[in-house]
Amino acid sequence: MPSLIDIRRRIRSVKNTQQITKAMKMVSAAKLRRAQERVIAARPYSAMLKQIMADLAAGAATDENAAASPLLAVREEKRIQLVLLTSDKGLAGAFNSNLIKAAVKFLAEKQGAEVQMVLVGRKGRDAFRKRGAQITAEHINLLQKVQFSDAAAIGQAIVERYKNGEIDSVYLLNNNFKSVMAQTLSVSRLLPVELPEQKEPRDYIFEQPPLEMLERLLPRYLEVEIYRGLLETSAAEHAARMTAMDSASSNARDVIDTLTLNMNRVRQAAITREIIEVVSGAAASD
Amino acid sequence: MAELTLEIATPERLLLSEKVSEVEVPGKDGYLGVLPGHAPLISELASGVLRYVAAGKTVHLSVLGGFVEVLDDHVRVLADAATRKEEIDIGKAREDLRKAQELLNNPSDIDPAQALEDAQKAQALIDTVGR
Secondary structure, eight states: OOOOOHEEEEHHHHHHHHHHHHHHHHHHHHHHHHHHHHHHHHHHHHHHHHHHHHHHHHHHHHHHTTOTTTTTTOOOSSEEEEEOOSSHHHHHOHHHHHHHHHHHHHHHHTSEEEOOOOOOOEHHHHHHHHOOEEEEEEEEEEGOOHHHHHHHHHHHHHHHHHHSSSSSSEEEEEEOOOSOOOOOEEEEEEEEEEOOOOOSSOEEESOOOOOHHHHHHHHHHHHHHHHHHHHHHHHHHHHHHHHHHHHHHHHHHHHHHHHHHHHHHHHHHHHHHHHHHHHHHHHHHH | OOOEEEEEOOOSSSEEEEEEEEEEEEETTEEEOOOOOOOOOOEEEEEEEEEETTEEEEEEEEEEEEEEEEEETTEEEEEEEEEEEGOOOOOHHHHHHHHHHHHHHSSSSSSSHHHHHHHHHHHHHHHHOOO
């Protein structure tokens, strides 16, 4: 039977831990709100970009060089670039391990091809360094403060490699933020670009040849998709951490309850023992 | 009176969404004026000053590269970067311009196209403040 003092000490330590997990939950909640706002703020640009892309594609369809455009041409997938977005910090439940598992599954599915990875986030980097995967680039500490310029830099490097024929397709694996409880993994192909559904062609005035503009717009599309992926992953990370810290806090409460019950039992046993000693002592001296 | 809906978005945020009566954007091949009833148009943008008139008032913004689409009295500006006149840091813009010009004057180890672009961007910011 542990002594009273030991149990009290344990309760105090669990209480301290609970305070930390509660504080982390609050911080994540605040960060989540900000991250969510940024996801929403980035939406209009992305929507407008897609629309212009569709209109330009309709205009460029008449151009006989359109099929030869490097960012649209579908090549046989021999070398695949996978962009994996994970977080830098742990304590977010299964958030990172889910992403890593999905990436491993992706590698298994594309066994015939050579997969090169661009890793964002310390967790993903560590996991795939250990596995000895082919890594083309690593970016850490991006998610704390997601900036478009970072996404643009990643995107430009990838477009460069794609144009040089070093890679045949590019996939993005990230976590999409649905709600606090639900985050979904998404694998999407970034290159070659799948053009949006063409609407009935309108009679546009193109100030520059449409194909030229489309070719300059497509890299931007890639950058925006990566930026969106970063924002979504960052929001999802905070949501996952919030949920994890919430359940950690309630687990701590359960442990405290059990320990308190235990402590009272030990205390009562000690009191009972003392009473018996006093009573039997009194009886003996009679 | 017929009106245009002007939307200016950068990758980070929607800067502006407003009813306006007239817009002038810095197209790549020269400034483009847009009035209500304009034909559908798509153009690339250069770095320059965007001007619009809303409720009789003229407002200037700087726009640094991007695209513009005019369709059914909607003007959608997809700017790589856009700044309101009052948010421009004129000191920094002048400094950037000076640096870019310096690089242009001794084009040894730099990419002249990049330096030229930087100079144009800084100039666009300075021009906006000057309006």
